[in-house]
Structures are given as structure tokens and as C-alpha cells.
Amino acid sequence: MIYGDKKTGILVQGATGKQGEFHIGLMNTYAREVGGRGVIAGVTPGKGGQQVHGVPVYNTVKEAMREHDVTASVIFVPAGAAADSIIEEANGGIETIVAITEHIPVHDTMKAIAYAQAQGSVVIGPNCPGLLTPGEVKMGIMPSGLFSRGSVGVISRSGTLTYEVVDELTRAGIGQSTVIGIGGDPVIGQTFMDVLERFEKDPQTKAVVLIGEVGGNLEEEGAKSTDLPIVAYIAGKSAPPDKRMGHAGAIVEGGEGDARSKIARLKKNGVPVASRPSEIPEMVRALFRTC
Amino acid sequence: MKLREYEAKKVLKEFGIPVPAGFLIKSADELAPHLNDLGENIVLKAQVDVGGRGKAGGILMAHRGTAIQAAKDLFAEKIKDLPVREILAEQRLEIQHEYFLSITIDRSTKQPLILFADNGGVEIETTAQDRPDAIRKAVVMPLMRDIPPFMLRELLGSAPKEIGQIINKLYRAFCDKDAVLAEINPLVTTSQGVFAADAKFIVDDNALARQGIRVNRDLTDREREAEKHGFSYVELSGSIGVIGNGAGLTMATLDLIEFYGGKAANFLDVGGGAESERVMHAVRLVASVPSVKVIVVNLLGGITKCDEVAKGIISAGISQKVIVRLAGTNEAEGRKLLSKKGYEMLSTMDLVVKKAVEVTA
Incomplete structure (x- = not known):
């Protein structure tokens, strides 16, 4: 919670x-x-x-x-x-x-x-699907049928991609503590860093899946700020520069915020980054094995 | 949407920031009546929507006697493949010093971020790389109408005090005109005072309507067509058409295509609650791109009704192959409808993408 x-x-x-x-x-x-x-x-x-x-x-x-x-x-x-x-x-x-x-x-x-x-x-948010803590509360529009209770927190800038990952986790038998969509806009209230701070204080959460995308550097900033084990995924490797990819915040501007440099920075900080969503459950399992 | 230089300078003028005397012309003949106001030294700047205009030959220096011929020459040019339809003819300033001033939005602090440097102009990019500390920064709480004077002093350093007023005026323009970027580079000092020699201004796409901007020039024709249907659309260059719901899932689908060695033709996010008619329009739009050989539909969500989506795909009646991944309510009905018509429906995004890449290989 x-x-x-x-x-x-x-x-x-x-x-x-x-x-x-x-x-x-x-x-x-x-x-x-x-x-x-x-x-x-x-x-x-x-x-x-x-x-x-x-x-x-x-x-x-x-x-x-x-x-x-x-x-x-x-x-x-x-x-x-x-x-x-x-x-x-x-x-x-x-x-x-x-x-x-x-x-x-x-x-x-x-x-x-x-x-x-x-x-x-x-x-x-804004421009977010809200949050769902399985077995406790749903504040927003997430389809609750995909969720299962467990110890993995999920933070995402997206909606449906979050459901995709939650679905994969649930199918793999990995339950979630809280799943939160922080929004696809360039300016959002709670950033990855803010949510990670809450997850650190949440005894139920043992690891976090961080789902980011092109634009800005809030993912890297968040991953750096926490000691929780993290698996990350960054969408938009194929996004051309200066084009908005659906979300107002999903844009590579002035040569900054592209997926490859974000992934490189995350990896440099020791965060494993999945190259496709379906790899996430196995990588989460690997996290649990090593810590 | 990015404003053109003459539009950006109009905004600056409106907010009291001095700009060089200048006139927008649509043919070389239109220049003659303005020659007296422009003085002896004139600069002609092509108003084209591309970066790196100067290096591409879009800026010409001229004198009163040569300006009309120079304008004719520039109108005959193509700048990075774009025809020159408008030229901003300006008085050429006797520059003493060039500064850099930029206001943008800082995602970390969620506030406008002001950047100011003593050495502006073309040098700014090397400065940013080699001596980032030379660019002074300040963030302004967005509920404040003006930049606090101490912040202006910190930004200015030893730069002339009158520039402080210009920074504040640009901040007001940034707020009132819904900008996501307002930049003056270079901001120059001359014997006549301080001027904005060049200007860059990008308006928030979510605020175009209230700023009275009807057409988003940053979009291609097809992207604009998609916008009318409420789709987010981006043109790419491959042969696999993509339709997804949600920006993140659609981006992830594109990335997966790349992962399996294919190339996507587009990004199309149909948005929430995809009914059959929306899906039909989306499929037809993507199919109308000549390079598209196969279309991947990847829709996921609790409220998406799979039978509706299936009906939309079928009624689009296109010639290209459509490979579908659907998860949501009425999944079985959707599958039945599609398989009756010979469409392929697979259960995961990895599978649909792999299949599409095989088809185009």
C-alpha cells in the first residue's frame, strides 16, 4: 500500500x-x-x-x-x-x-x-491510468482482472503497456504490491523518484519494475535514487527525433531523452534493462535469486 | 508547434522585446518599398521549417543596392529540399556582443527553466559541452508572474542590467503564449541597445486551440488526417503497418519489430475504447501508405471489445495482410469472426510481430 x-x-x-x-x-x-x-x-x-x-x-x-x-x-x-x-x-x-x-x-x-x-x-498524473493495489484499492481505470497480489511494485509512464507487463507478471506467478501509472505528460506530479521513495517505505514491496519511454531523464533520476532492486524497460527505441510518440512527453528533443542513451545510463547504474516486455518476468525472478 | 522566425519575433515585439527592423516578403518585388527602412546593410533569411538553415544557404547578406537581386536568388533556392516561399528581410545589426537566452520546461522540478550565457550565437553548443557551468540556470515557480529580481541578478552576472528586463519579458511571453521553448540566440548588444537577433518559439500542442492556431504545421498531411479521427500518428519508413492502443504499447510494438529485424511503416495509437468504426478508419489509413505490405494490430485492455475490433478490421476490406493480437472482453467472439474471414489472430505481441517480420522478409 x-x-x-x-x-x-x-x-x-x-x-x-x-x-x-x-x-x-x-x-x-x-x-x-x-x-x-x-x-x-x-x-x-x-x-x-x-x-x-x-x-x-x-x-x-x-x-x-x-x-x-x-x-x-x-x-x-x-x-x-x-x-x-x-x-x-x-x-x-x-x-x-x-x-x-x-x-x-x-x-x-x-x-x-x-x-x-x-x-x-x-x-x-495527469494523463495517467491511476493506480491499483491488488486486494486493497483501485483509483483510476486499470483493468483489475489482470492483477494479482504480491511483492513487485510497477511504475510506468504508460497505460496499456503497463497492463501488458502486469499480465505477463501475473501469468508468470509474480504478484504485484502496487501498480501505478504516473502519466505520459512532460510535467507530472509524482515522478519515478517520488514513487520509489514510497515503495522503499512499503514493507510489501521487494522489487520494482520501472517502465519508461523516450523523453526526459526521470527514469534515470529515479533509478539512481533508490536501493530497491529494479528491472527497467524503455519504450521508443525506434522513435524518430522531434516527433511526439502519442504521449505529450514522449519526444526526443534537442538530441536528448532518446531510448538508447537512457538505457545506457540505466545499465551504467547497474539496472538491468529488458529489451522487450516479455523478458521482464524472468528478469524479475533473477533479481529475487540474487538478493 | 514550432513558430517561424518572423512569427516568433512578432511575439517578442508584442511583449516589448526589441527586434531588428524587418519585413516579411513573398516575392523579391515586395522588398523595394522597404529598402529605406532597412538601411544600408540587409540580411535575408529564408522562412523554412528546418534546422541548420544558415549552413544550408538559407541566410544571405546583402546591401541596399544588391538586396533585390539577392532576394530573387534566395527565392530560387531550395533549402534542404524545401522551396523558399517567404523571406524575412532585416536590418543588419552592428553587433558588439552576443548572449544566449533560453526558457524551457524542466521535467525534474516541474517548473520553467531559464538558461543564460555570456557567449551566445553559434558557440553555445560547444559551450554547453565543454563548459556547462558557463550557462547559468534558474527555475521559476510557475505561480509567480515575474522572475524575482535576485534570480535575474544571478542569471545576469556581469551582463548589462537591461537584459534582466528582457529575460522577464521573455518569461511572460513564455507563460502567456503557452510556450514549451522560447529562445533568443543570439541576444545582441549594439550601440542602439539590446536586440533579439534570432528567435525560436515552440507552442504546446495541447494549447494550440486557445492560442488561436488552427493547423499544426509540424504534422504531415497523413498525420493531420489521423488527428481528425483522434489517432496519434507518426510516419516512419518501413513496410510493417502498426496499430496499437496506448502510446507505450504502440511504441513497444515498434521496438519489437526492430528487435526481430523488421521495419515499421508508422506509429498509430487508436486511443481508448476502440469501436469498430474507429478501427476501420485506422486500418484504412495505415493501408493507404504505399509501402505497407502487412499490418500488425496489437490491442490490449479491459474495456476493448474484441468483437468490435474484429468487425472494424473486416469492414476496412483492405488488400494487405492483417495480423491481429487482441486481448480483452469477448475475445472468443472476435477470434471466431476473424478466422471465418481467414484472418490470423495470435495470442502475444511477440508472436504477431515475428509473423509480420517473416511476411515482409
Whole structure:
């Protein structure tokens, strides 16, 4: 458990939208399976008084927090308003804010994250699938059927690639402690380093799979910062320079952040790097054998 | 999206940063009425969307008497295969010193990062390599409207104080215009004051609409077509077409193609919740690339309905071979639909990619 557990009460912003409604349903199905609290309040301005899958909806975060004990939130608000939602939640005192929304202008993200930091809130994302701690809590949109409980933490800048790796791990009999998607944008709240710090304090986590991609050097920075055994994978070896590979942050700019130099730096720091996702389970097993 | 130099300089001017007198011309004849304003020494700069323009012959020095002929010559040139359609004709400055100023976004601190160096111009790259300490740095908390004066003093060192104001003006332009890069190199001192001799400006792709930019010039025609359907698309040069969901998984698919010795023709991320119609458009788009011999579809996700994807692939009705890896709900139904029509469906991404590489080998 690193960002929440069964006892975590979750608020969803953008609760009455298509995405919000759909995923409140899935998050609460998961909560029922594991005996957790799940989503207990929703917020959509102007829709206060409605219900979504039995969850009461409020006009503002403050109203919702007056009635419910929530410490985490998941944001499904469209890009133009999502940064404001992050600020509203930080202002309301929510500890952990998961922003699923893609395409938020980066200047809005920088301001919202700076504000949240000043308020003592933690932002995960934006442009991320959220997190799932098997047997405890799901905050976001990850397909829970692929997961199994265990001792390997997974941190990723991606969504579906994370599911691919989790699926491989589960099939190989390797369970996960917490799986977290930190987001595909250039500016994100929790970086590899921040999550690794939490994993270090988590007694359940014995090793970490780090799934990175082209753009920036947050993977190397994170791997350097921890003593936990790590297996890494970096996507985008075939990415041409100055082209955005789907994610706003997945771009080789000014000759920096290309996959090969990232992989070389990771290896130089003693981190084994898988050359394809299907190699990861065997490499994790090798980690467990040596430590 | 990258702005052209004349667009970038317009932004600088709007924010009060001095730029040399200059005019955008679309033919050599348009230069004549401006000659008086440009003075004796003139520089002609081709406005083409490529790097290394100067070395490729895109910048010509001229005088009042030779400028029109020089403009004719430049319009007749091709700069790295691109025709010259626009030229920025500028007054040539008597430069005393060149500085380097750049603002970008630092992913580690999640804040705007300002870089300033006493020796700008073409030297900056060697400076960055040999003496990185010569480039002074500061990060600004994004909630602040202005750069704190102490930070400007630290950046400036012994450089003229008036440059401090220019740094702050560029920071405001960077914030207000949703830039991910704002660079003045060189920033020059002359007897008439400080000027931005060249300018680079990249606008955040996620903010183009609110900046009033309708067409992203950085994309190719096919990439723009894909954008209309909500796909992320990048053109590459191989023969294996790729369709995936999610940027990471699609990139990993491309890398796997490389791993097994093949070459991908494209990157296409269809995004979440791929219904049959979206899949059909994606398949048709990739199939329309002449070099594509085979298409790999790699879709994974809890909410992807495999029967929908199968219907999309079938209704695309293309001539190239399609090899499919699908995982999600209704997997059995999807498999049935595809095999009835003779499509190949394999269970892992390694298998589909290997197969596709074999087909193109």
C-alpha cells in the first residue's frame, strides 16, 4: 500500500460524465470484491443532488468533503477544466489527487502541481491510468482482472503497456504490491523518484519494475535514487527525433531523452534493462535469486 | 508547434522585446518599398521549417543596392529540399556582443527553466559541452508572474542590467503564449541597445486551440488526417503497418519489430475504447501508405471489445495482410469472426510481430 488502501474514501470529479460514471461503476465493483470503501462521493458543478451508481454527487469539493471522509480523488474532467479541478481539490485538503485527463496544457499543469505542492497534496498524473493495489484499492481505470497480489511494485509512464507487463507478471506467478501509472505528460506530479521513495517505505514491496519511454531523464533520476532492486524497460527505441510518440512527453528533443542513451545510463547504474516486455518476468525472478 | 522566425519575433515585439527592423516578403518585388527602412546593410533569411538553415544557404547578406537581386536568388533556392516561399528581410545589426537566452520546461522540478550565457550565437553548443557551468540556470515557480529580481541578478552576472528586463519579458511571453521553448540566440548588444537577433518559439500542442492556431504545421498531411479521427500518428519508413492502443504499447510494438529485424511503416495509437468504426478508419489509413505490405494490430485492455475490433478490421476490406493480437472482453467472439474471414489472430505481441517480420522478409 503506498497511496491508499481499503479504508481510503475516494471522490470522483467529473462524476456525471461518460468516463466518470463508467469508472465509478468499475472502481466500486472492485471495492466490493476486496471489501474496501471505494468511491463515496462525486462532484460535477451544477449536478449536485444527483446520484451515480448510488454515489451522491455534489456541486463542489467543499460540499462533498463536509458530508464525507474522503482523502483521495480521481479526476475525469475535460482538459480545459482539469487543472482547476486539481487546484479545487488541493484547496479542499485532499491528500492524493489522481488526474486521468489527457491533453491538459502544460502551463496549466505546472501551476496546478505547484499549487497542490504548496497545499501539501500529492498529484498523480495527469494523463495517467491511476493506480491499483491488488486486494486493497483501485483509483483510476486499470483493468483489475489482470492483477494479482504480491511483492513487485510497477511504475510506468504508460497505460496499456503497463497492463501488458502486469499480465505477463501475473501469468508468470509474480504478484504485484502496487501498480501505478504516473502519466505520459512532460510535467507530472509524482515522478519515478517520488514513487520509489514510497515503495522503499512499503514493507510489501521487494522489487520494482520501472517502465519508461523516450523523453526526459526521470527514469534515470529515479533509478539512481533508490536501493530497491529494479528491472527497467524503455519504450521508443525506434522513435524518430522531434516527433511526439502519442504521449505529450514522449519526444526526443534537442538530441536528448532518446531510448538508447537512457538505457545506457540505466545499465551504467547497474539496472538491468529488458529489451522487450516479455523478458521482464524472468528478469524479475533473477533479481529475487540474487538478493 | 514550432513558430517561424518572423512569427516568433512578432511575439517578442508584442511583449516589448526589441527586434531588428524587418519585413516579411513573398516575392523579391515586395522588398523595394522597404529598402529605406532597412538601411544600408540587409540580411535575408529564408522562412523554412528546418534546422541548420544558415549552413544550408538559407541566410544571405546583402546591401541596399544588391538586396533585390539577392532576394530573387534566395527565392530560387531550395533549402534542404524545401522551396523558399517567404523571406524575412532585416536590418543588419552592428553587433558588439552576443548572449544566449533560453526558457524551457524542466521535467525534474516541474517548473520553467531559464538558461543564460555570456557567449551566445553559434558557440553555445560547444559551450554547453565543454563548459556547462558557463550557462547559468534558474527555475521559476510557475505561480509567480515575474522572475524575482535576485534570480535575474544571478542569471545576469556581469551582463548589462537591461537584459534582466528582457529575460522577464521573455518569461511572460513564455507563460502567456503557452510556450514549451522560447529562445533568443543570439541576444545582441549594439550601440542602439539590446536586440533579439534570432528567435525560436515552440507552442504546446495541447494549447494550440486557445492560442488561436488552427493547423499544426509540424504534422504531415497523413498525420493531420489521423488527428481528425483522434489517432496519434507518426510516419516512419518501413513496410510493417502498426496499430496499437496506448502510446507505450504502440511504441513497444515498434521496438519489437526492430528487435526481430523488421521495419515499421508508422506509429498509430487508436486511443481508448476502440469501436469498430474507429478501427476501420485506422486500418484504412495505415493501408493507404504505399509501402505497407502487412499490418500488425496489437490491442490490449479491459474495456476493448474484441468483437468490435474484429468487425472494424473486416469492414476496412483492405488488400494487405492483417495480423491481429487482441486481448480483452469477448475475445472468443472476435477470434471466431476473424478466422471465418481467414484472418490470423495470435495470442502475444511477440508472436504477431515475428509473423509480420517473416511476411515482409
